[in-house]
Amino acid sequence: xxxxxxxxxxxxxxxxxxxxxxxxxxxxxxxxxxxxxxxxxxxxxxxxxxxxxxxxxxxxxxxxxxxxxxxxxxxxxxxxxxxxxxxxxxxxxxxxxxxxxxxxxxxxxxxxxxxxxxxxxxxxxxxxxxxxxxxxxxxxxxxxxxxxxxxxxxxxxxxxxxxxxxxxxxxxxxxxxxxxxxxxxxxxxxxxxxxxxxxxxxxxxxxxxxxxxxxxxxxxxxxxxxxxxxxxxxxxxxxxxxxxxxxxxxxxxxxxxxxxxxxxxxxxxxxxxxxxxxxxxxxxxxxxxxxxxxxxxxxxxxxxxxxxxxxxxxxxxxxxxxxxxxxxxxxxxxxxxxxxxxxxxxxxxxxx
Amino acid sequence: xxxxxxxxxxxxxxxxxxxxxxxxxxxxxxxxxxxxxxxxxxxxxxxxxxxxxxxxxxxxxxxxxxxxxxxxxxxxxxxxxxxxxxxxxxxxxxxxxxxxxxxxxxxxxxxxxxxxxxxxxxxxxxxxxxxxxxxxxxxxxxxxxxxxxxxxxxxxxxxxxxxxxxxxxxxxxxxxxxxxxxxxxxxxxxxxxxxxxxxxxxxxxxxxxxxxxxxxxxxxxxxxxxxxxxxxxxxxxxxxxxxxxxxxxxxxxxxxxxxxxx
Ligand SMILES: Nc1ncnc2c1ncn2[C@@H]1O[C@H](COP(=O)(O)OP(=O)(O)O)[C@@H](O)[C@H]1O
Ligand SMILES: [Mg+2]
Numbered sequence: 221x222x223x224x225x226x227x228x229x230x231x232x233x234x235x236x237x238x239x240x241x242x243x244x245x246x247x248x249x250x251x252x253x254x255x256x257x258x259x260x261x262x263x264x265x266x267x268x269x270x271x272x273x274x275x276x277x278x279x280x281x282x283x284x285x286x287x288x289x290x291x292x293x294x295x296x297x298x299x300x301x302x303x304x305x306x307x308x309x310x311x312x313x314x315x316x317x318x319x320x321x322x323x324x325x326x327x328x329x330x331x332x333x334x335x336x337x338x339x340x341x342x343x344x345x346x347x348x349x350x351x352x353x354x355x356x357x358x359x360x361x362x363x364x365x366x367x368x369x370x371x372x373x374x375x376x377x378x379x380x381x382x383x384x385x386x387x388x389x390x391x392x393x394x395x396x397x398x399x400x401x402x403x404x405x406x407x408x409x410x411x412x413x414x415x416x417x418x419x420x421x422x423x424x425x426x427x428x429x430x431x432x433x434x435x436x437x438x439x440x441x442x443x444x445x446x447x448x449x450x451x452x453x454x455x456x457x458x459x460x461x462x463x464x465x466x467x468x469x470x471x472x473x474x475x476x477x478x479x480x481x482x483x484x485x486x487x488x489x490x491x492x493x494x495x496x497x498x499x500x501x502x503x504x505x506x507x508x509x510x511x512x513x514x515x516x517x518x519x520x521x522x523x524x525x526x527x528x529x530x531x532x533x534x535x536x537x538x539x540x541x542x543x544x545x546x547x548x549x550x551x552x553x554x555x556x557x558x559x560x561x562x563x564x565x566x567x568x569x570x571x572x
Numbered sequence: 573x574x575x576x577x578x579x580x581x582x583x584x585x586x587x588x589x590x591x592x593x594x595x596x597x598x599x600x601x602x603x604x605x606x607x608x609x610x611x612x613x614x615x616x617x618x619x620x621x622x623x624x625x626x627x628x629x630x631x632x633x634x635x636x637x638x639x640x641x642x643x644x645x646x647x648x649x650x651x652x653x654x655x656x657x658x659x660x661x662x663x664x665x666x667x668x669x670x671x672x673x674x675x676x677x678x679x680x681x682x683x684x685x686x687x688x689x690x691x692x693x694x695x696x697x698x699x700x701x702x703x704x705x706x707x708x709x710x711x712x713x714x715x716x717x718x719x720x721x722x723x724x725x726x727x728x729x730x731x732x733x734x735x736x737x738x739x740x741x742x743x744x745x746x747x748x749x750x751x752x753x754x755x756x757x758x759x760x761x762x763x764x765x766x767x768x769x770x771x772x773x774x775x776x777x778x779x780x781x782x783x784x785x786x787x788x789x790x791x792x793x794x795x796x797x798x799x800x801x802x803x804x805x806x807x808x809x810x811x812x813x814x815x816x817x818x819x820x821x822x823x824x825x826x827x828x829x830x831x832x833x834x
Contacts, residue, residue, distance in 0.1 A: 403699060405701065406698065406699050406700055406701050406705075407686075407687075407690045407695050407696050407697070407698045407699075407701075407705065408696065408697055408698060408699040409699070410679065410683055410686065410687055410690070411687060411690065411691070411696040411697070413676065413678055413679055414676045414679065414687050416678070417675075417676035417677050417678050417679065418674050418675070418676055418677075420638065420658075420674065421670070421674040421675070421676070422659075422687075422691070423638075423657070423658045423659040424636055424637075424638060424658045424659070424661075424662070424668060425659075425662060425687065425688050425691035425692070425744070425748075426659055426660075426661075426662035426663065426691040426692060426694070426696075427659060427691050427696055428659055429659070432696075432697070435697065
């Protein structure tokens, strides 16, 4: 089938990239792998859940970083036996992993259900409220977050070597990318896109619209939870400040500069963000022109602004446009809609 | 709902498949429906006529469950579904189209019809593709073909011309093989050839299918319908066979007289 083969073609195009990334640790310095790339992959994973909900469901969620954090806190509480300032449940690491994912998914289901009758700007506002409340819950209930975070969290033995964390993040990212894209062609994914385009029509076709939105949000929460686990293993600790409004907005910025209508964009945006964050401050010129640590965020903001002005579709949008410049045989019957809705275009899904 | 009501003469005395009783709808101070009674027999082809603003679409919305009436009741197949949410009504065999085509702009023609099928077969939460899926896809393509959208299977609904979107709406409704098919001005915006095709399609429906048709095109309406109800200002003002209605002076005055205005 036409659509099937296009998905396969994109997936095939992914192979060389994945092979390259898999070989990267033998070529690049350890710092680049374990710091830049691992962080890119785990933030990309979390940002991909924003893309998933926005692109298919029309739901722009600001709660994804909270869910990322919920998984981290739950793992920290469950895995540590003693000495931390959390619950010290002392479970087997893999039981801790399972519980973290279960709790995150359940939390996402509950939060998603509560928001399932909201759309558009109200969805954004409500999920922002989730993020704020979530932060305060962890900041004030120190039994589950430790007075200043849960520290010395260890990863399962299997992942002891630093590079194995990179491979974990890579594997999860590839799975999420392929999985999300494939989901878009299944009944569930198509129905989600139908809900995005016209919820009233979906209801009259017999669909339970709020439940569909809720299930999508729970799935997004599960994947964000996977990213959150990698994060807590990578950091070795987690504290409430790390899931505050700042990081929440950064994740949104990552998704936006990457391009909210492309899954690639999530990782692309994360890569650019981590690069800026890591290397910009080391550039020799920067001190001399008055950009010090304190003004660093302004610079990132300016770069984000520049990307957005150049391409409202973000970096993935720029890449897409370049790709379209190249002459390529057009497939028949794959016309794009003339009308796009600006912020999130719906056209992109058609012949991916 | 055990009332044996025979306000409208039933040809064979069977219980009506759609039964509307004293339905009122108020939008703020505006009474869009002022007490509508309507019985539709199984297999009947009913045209609803009336000037713009008469309340025809509102009546459809009440029957399909898109809005709850301010007063009165609606029963489908003898089941009182006045408060039943719209998403539960397809299970009673109801499918409808909208006056302003409501399709999924970002999805292709085939995907739009596929979704109608998936919703109908309760397969819409399946997160993988299976053999059932492939069959539904093949079916969706056949439906697209039947509403003359075969060449546009892969086109996004948002990129279709107006008339094509109406055809797609029709395809989505037909795909579910409904028992009660409600069409809100399906011929508007269609070319002459497309109208002919529409009439052919509707005439070819199995006899047991009940059709409720809102239509401004008299030609289409009178060819399809065995009975006509005329609405004006939230009330039914006349009912009968096409010939009876055509001859009714009130209809001439209220509706046919003003037809030139629309
Ligand atoms: N959602 C609504 N809110 C307020 N008024 C409405 C709404 N829908 C319909 N109306 C009003 O109800 C009356 C009947 O409308 P409608 O049922 O669409 O008429 P018709 O389909 O016969 O042209 C009109 O006066 C219309 O303006
Ligand atoms: Mg109308």
